[in-house]
């Protein structure tokens with residue numbers, strides 16, 4: 085699903101309003117919001133809307149008008165607000181439906197006992213800093229401690245960049261109308277988003293075609309399920325996906341084990357691990373179903389030949405976890421990545437070695453999976469500030485054509501054509517070895533025929549879900565092995581309601 089900038093959303097909104105009428109759109113928005121109210125309301129208090137003078141405020145009226153859950157409904161708004169025809173319509177319907185109207189300003193005490201507050205102060209046309217009236221409304225909402233469902237965006241967040249104002253709503257959930265706004269997926273605003281839902285209300289990506297902002301995408305559950313390869317009935321173990329894992333060292337055999345498990349649990353039929361002789365005993369002690377082939381890391385030319393010979397029977401390569409930073413490893417990594425025609429996912433030590441020869445890999449079928457520190461180095465442009473991740477990864481990919489997965493709370497995956505924002509994951513993944521599992525899973529997806537960018541975005545999404553599944557089972561102390569073990573369960577996607585899509589849960 086497209087994640088849009090404010091400018092893209094304005095274009096999409098305008099075209100949809102011309103086609104369907106603004107009144108119909110706001111009614112659809114209200115109906116979708118109303119469906120979420122009982123999910124997040126708690127206690128016996130009223131549902132309280134706080135409505136700004138724009139259409140975001142209109143959504144608050146529309147939702148309260150549409151809500152049929154039997155709770156008392158109150159809305160705070162400016163009685164003198166002119167507003168659009170759609171806002172008028174929603175306000176009239178709210179009044180007829182018995183919603184109690186009260187004039188702004190609202191104070192925290194008035195909101196304190198609410199079962200749920202609907203934040204309709206500002207939407208996609210919000211600018212920071214907030215004006216005094218909006219800031220006062222946000223301050224009251226924040227001080228009340230009530231649970232908040234934010235309409236479109238949490239007020240006080242910037243819809244495109246994810247910057248936040250001094251006054252900002254922290255929502256338990258946000259429902260995006262039309263398309264999710266880029267800012268709600270990006271730090272620091274993401275902390276304020278809570279769970280993110282989207283009600284598409286008939287809007288179309290194509291209507292943003294004239295807007296020059298680069299396209300961004302976020303995977304939704306149905307799109308993820310559609311990306312996952314399906315094993316054909318007549319498959320054999322090689323055609324089911326045969327990744328070659330080039331990983332591990334005497335010092336770090338575990339990285340190769342985890343990478344191989346990630347590959348196997350992602351559904352590969354035949355996993356081969358090529359590792360230096362010094363790691364072989366440890367690998368064989370842990371890998372039963374996978375084949376371990378050794379090479380002499382002190383003879384890089386022979387090692388490269390051994391590995392390239394193996395690629396004849398494989399369909400993708402994962403390279404890097406635990407290899408180490410020696411010159412011999414550098415020769416092996418560059419010899420293999422430069423000498424193969426198979427798709428490659430490169431991680432960890434391999435990123436260090438590839439950094440010196442990026443030009444050789446321009447537009448190759450290659451995925452790199454750096455964390456922020458590794459990206460600082462491989463991009464050649466130093467430390468990445470949180471608010472420049474998107475711009476920096478775009479600059480790098482525009483320059484090199486290498487599909488890049490930049491790890492973070494919102495992992496970014498960029499190809500020449502688009503930037504993808506991964507919405508899944510949990511801080512339980514912040515533990516050693518989970519990156520190796522991800523690399524293995526991506527290798528399997530590449531081996532099963534996904535294009536590099538699809539393997540990277542499906543892998544990131546899947547891995548994030550697996551982290552959440554592992555946490556749900558373990559509660560504490562999730563280790564990388566648990567994440568690999570959880571990949572199967574994490575691949576199950578419940579049927580989705582296309583009118584109300586859950587993009588991510590709060591963590």
Ligand SMILES: NC(=O)C1=CN([C@@H]2O[C@H](COP(=O)(O)OP(=O)(O)OC[C@H]3O[C@@H](n4cnc5c(N)ncnc54)[C@H](O)[C@@H]3O)[C@@H](O)[C@H]2O)[C@@H](O)CC1
Pocket residue numbers: 097098101106109110113136137138139140141142143205206207208209210211212213214215235236237261262
């Ligand atoms: N246009 C449509 O057809 C639909 C609009 N919808 C809702 O409408 C919202 C957009 O509504 P609006 O375009 O009325 O805009 P907003 O409700 O976001 O903002 C209202 C007004 O406040 C102004 N404003 C924002 N920040 C300010 C600041 N810091 N200081 C002073 N003024 C400021 C804006 O310029 C705008 O005129 C969406 O976010 C969504 O919630 C939905 O109902 C779906 C359909």
